[in-house]
Amino acid sequence: MAYNQRLAERVRELLEERDDVTEKAMFSGICFMVDDKMFVCVTSTGLLCRIGETLANEKLEDGNCTQMINNGRPMKDFV
Template sequence: MAYNEQLANRVRELLIDREDVIEKEMFSGICFMVDHKMCVCVSGEELLCRIGKEKVTEELENGNCRNMMNNGRLMKDYVYVEDIAINNQKKLKYWVDLCLAFNPLAKSAKKKNT
C-alpha cells in the first residue's frame, strides 16, 4: 500500500499526545482512528479528512479540497485536501484540528459479525 510516509509522520506528530489514536490501513493508505472512529487518513499523496457535512460545504467554497466519492456515492462528511493546503505544519494542523473537532460527533462504523 503506497502512501506518503512523510505526510503520515507529520500527522503522527500532531496526534502524538493523544492516547486514543490507532492506525489502520484503509482507503489505500493509513488512517488515524480516534476513539475507534476514522478521523484523518493519508491516502496516496492526499489527506482524507472527516470534518462533517457543514464544514465540508464551507471548505469546498474556500477551495483546496474536493468531495470524496466512494463507488459513485458522495461521502458527505469527507474531503480530500490538496497538497497546497497542507504544505506546512500550520496548514496541516488546521485540517487535523477540523477532523478532531468533528470526531466526537462522528458515528462509529458498524461492527461486522464474523
C-alpha cells in the first residue's frame, strides 16, 4: 500500500492522545476512524478529510481543496 508515510505520521502525532481512533487500510491509503467511520485518509497524493457539508462547501469556495468523487458521485462531507 503506497501512501504518504510522512503525512500519515503527522496525522498520528496530532491524534496520539485520542484512544478512540483506529487505523484501517482503505482507498489505497491509511484511514483514521472513530466508531468505524472514516474521518481522515492519507493517500499517495494527499489527504482526504470528512469535515461536514457546510464546512466543505466553504473550503471548496476558497479553492484550496477539491471535493471527493466516488464512482462519479460527489461525497458532500469530504474534501
